Amino acid sequence: MITRMPTESPALGDDLALLGLLQLVSPALPIGAFAWSQGLESAFELGWVSDEASLGEWLAGVLDDGLAHCDLPALAGLYTAWEHGDAEAIAEWDVWLAANRETAELAAEDSRLGASLARLLGSLERLPDSGMLPPDAGYVTLFAWTARMRGVTQRQALLGFAWAWLENQLAVACKALPLGHTAAQRLVERLRPALVVAVDLALELDDDELGPALPGLAMASALHETQYSRLFRS
Amino acid sequence: MTAISQALPTAHDSGHRFDTERRWAASLALGFERRDGVTRMVQARHQGPLRVQRPFFPEGREGACHVYLLHPPGGLVSGDALNISARLATGSHALLTTPAANKLYKADSQGVAWQQHTRLSVDDGASLEWLPQETIAFDGSRGAQHTEIALHGAARCLGWEVLALGRPASQLPYVSGRIDQRFRLTRDGKPLWLERQPLDPLHPRFHGRWGQGGASVQATLWAAGLGDADATAAIDVLREALPDNNRWAVTLRHGVLLLRYLGCERNEAWALCQQAWELLRPRLLGCQAHTPRIWLT
Numbered sequence: 001m002i003t004r005m006p007t008e009s010p011a012l013g014d015d016l017a018l019l020g021l022l023q024l025v026s027p028a029l030p031i032g033a034f035a036w037s038q039g040l041e042s043a044f045e046l047g048w049v050s051d052e053a054s055l056g057e058w059l060a061g062v063l064d065d066g067l068a069h070c071d072l073p074a075l076a077g078l079y080t081a082w083e084h085g086d087a088e089a090i091a092e093w094d095v096w097l098a099a100n101r102e103t104a105e106l107a108a109e110d111s112r113l114g115a116s117l118a119r120l121l122g123s124l125e126r127l128p129d130s131g132m133l134p135p136d137a138g139y140v141t142l143f144a145w146t147a148r149m150r151g152v153t154q155r156q157a158l159l160g161f162a163w164a165w166l167e168n169q170l171a172v173a174c175k176a177l178p179l180g181h182t183a184a185q186r187l188v189e190r191l192r193p194a195l196v197v198a199v200d201l202a203l204e205l206d207d208d209e210l211g212p213a214l215p216g217l218a219m220a221s222a223l224h225e226t227q228y229s230r231l232f233r234s
Numbered sequence: 235m236t237a238i239s240q241a242l243p244t245a246h247d248s249g250h251r252f253d254t255e256r257r258w259a260a261s262l263a264l265g266f267e268r269r270d271g272v273t274r275m276v277q278a279r280h281q282g283p284l285r286v287q288r289p290f291f292p293e294g295r296e297g298a299c300h301v302y303l304l305h306p307p308g309g310l311v312s313g314d315a316l317n318i319s320a321r322l323a324t325g326s327h328a329l330l331t332t333p334a335a336n337k338l339y340k341a342d343s344q345g346v347a348w349q350q351h352t353r354l355s356v357d358d359g360a361s362l363e364w365l366p367q368e369t370i371a372f373d374g375s376r377g378a379q380h381t382e383i384a385l386h387g388a389a390r391c392l393g394w395e396v397l398a399l400g401r402p403a404s405q406l407p408y409v410s411g412r413i414d415q416r417f418r419l420t421r422d423g424k425p426l427w428l429e430r431q432p433l434d435p436l437h438p439r440f441h442g443r444w445g446q447g448g449a450s451v452q453a454t455l456w457a458a459g460l461g462d463a464d465a466t467a468a469i470d471v472l473r474e475a476l477p478d479n480n481r482w483a484v485t486l487r488h489g490v491l492l493l494r495y496l497g498c499e500r501n502e503a504w505a506l507c508q509q510a511w512e513l514l515r516p517r518l519l520g521c522q523a524h525t526p527r528i529w530l531t
Contacts, residue, residue: 211430222483
């Protein structure tokens with residue numbers, strides 16, 4: 001009896017691709033994503049987010065005005081750029097995303113997670129060819145590379161990214177608010193369809209509609225720099 | 235060639251119309267150069283109702299060249315298209331401000347937007363201060379305010395935009411319309427700071443805490459050209475000196491210091507910006523703040 005092992009470099013969207021996506025978005029991925037709250041911890045401190053209802057509003061708002069207009073379209077652009085081996089477009093998206101980060105901590109989150117993911121990929125011998133990766137590449141740039149390399153489709157890469165964001169934000173809330181685990185699951189139930197809407201929107205927007213519109217989050221994130229007691233790095 | 239080209243309207247063919255094509259263009263292009271240690275305004279080309287007063291040197295001949303930008307209509311209505319540009323050559327130093335608040339009037343019955351586009355280009359070793367008085371958006375105003383700052387080499391720039399929505403004194407809040415405020419700052423062509431602020435009172439973000447949080451006044455102050463260590467020290471000074479409240483915050487990202495205000499008081503926003511400017515100016519430009527007299531009148 002011959003057992004055929006599926007090989008890496010899977011066909012787009014096959015079983016291995018799905019598993020590759022689950023691996024990439026897992027909280028167990030050792031890049032330290034759990035340490036960053038994207039301004040949410042500060043929003044708790046300021047009293048702007050205080051319970052399940054206000055957290056739901058905050059997350060729905062950030063998903064629409066942040067992810068759908070910024071991270072997700074950049075991820076889509078980066079995915080396409082990796083697909084075509086277009087180093088110039090990869091560098092342009094990487095710089096664009098960095099320039100859109102509103103505060104020191106949001107910028108640091110991007111670059112630290114990017115560096116961690118690059119280190120991990122290096123030790124798995126899964127880094128792209130040298131010369132393709134911009135210097136100090138951000139997290140989204142490396143996420144796009146990994147998803148593409150694993151055979152994840154563009155759309156599912158975006159869904160996975162949005163899912164990882166939601167799960168991480170809820171983990172922050174469970175630790176720091178604190179939010180009950182059942183309440184967190186209620187929010188997942190409510191926001192899961194919104195993730196799909198955000199991905200649809202991200203894939204449709206024109207270039208001149210891109211960029212986050214999160215002045216409150218930016219304020220919270222900058223105030224977090226001087227927050228007296230904090231669990232998270234952003 | 236028999237086809238008639240359908241070019242976009244320019245300042246030459248703008249004029250009063252009362253349909254959706256309404257457009258009234260005005261432009262101002264300023265150029266500064268440093269000659270014999272003195273910054274001179276070597277260009278002031280204008281079209282339509284945008285002017286400058288004669289530059290003056292309240293800080294001494296070798297100090298910053300102060301220029302007031304004048305827009306005699308005092309505000310923007312539907313179809314207005316203002317293009318302001320300033321180019322500072324190597325080593326020059328200019329401070330640009332305005333004599334009064336800029337008003338954004340309610341859109342006409344066609345809902346035609348206005349636009350104001352500012353392009354600031356600063357060469358290596360030059361310093362620009364862009365310190366316009368605040369903009370007041372009347373209810374129903376629709377338009378786009380874009381500010382582009384292109385820095386080259388070791389150029390320095392300190393600037394702000396203060397925007398008040400509605401007229402609280404007259405109990406006329408901003409409850410309809412849409413303003414699209416954008417910033418783009420590059421150094422040697424590389425984007426360092428991109429920002430987009432769509433202000434739409436009917437959108438959830440207008441009152442949502444992740445967004446405007448109901449704030450009717452916002453200010454954004456930027457300073458580019460400080461080294462990271464100096465910028466970090468400057469941030470410590472700002473946090474120490476400026477009023478301790480949650481309506482403003484300062485941060486440093488990619489070499490650009492950003493101070494943001496979200497609140498409801500024009501005077502509070504203005505005082506904050508002015509105080510921050512007084513503290514930042516010596517650090518960034520090596521000279522003490524010299525308050526433009528026009529702000530006091």
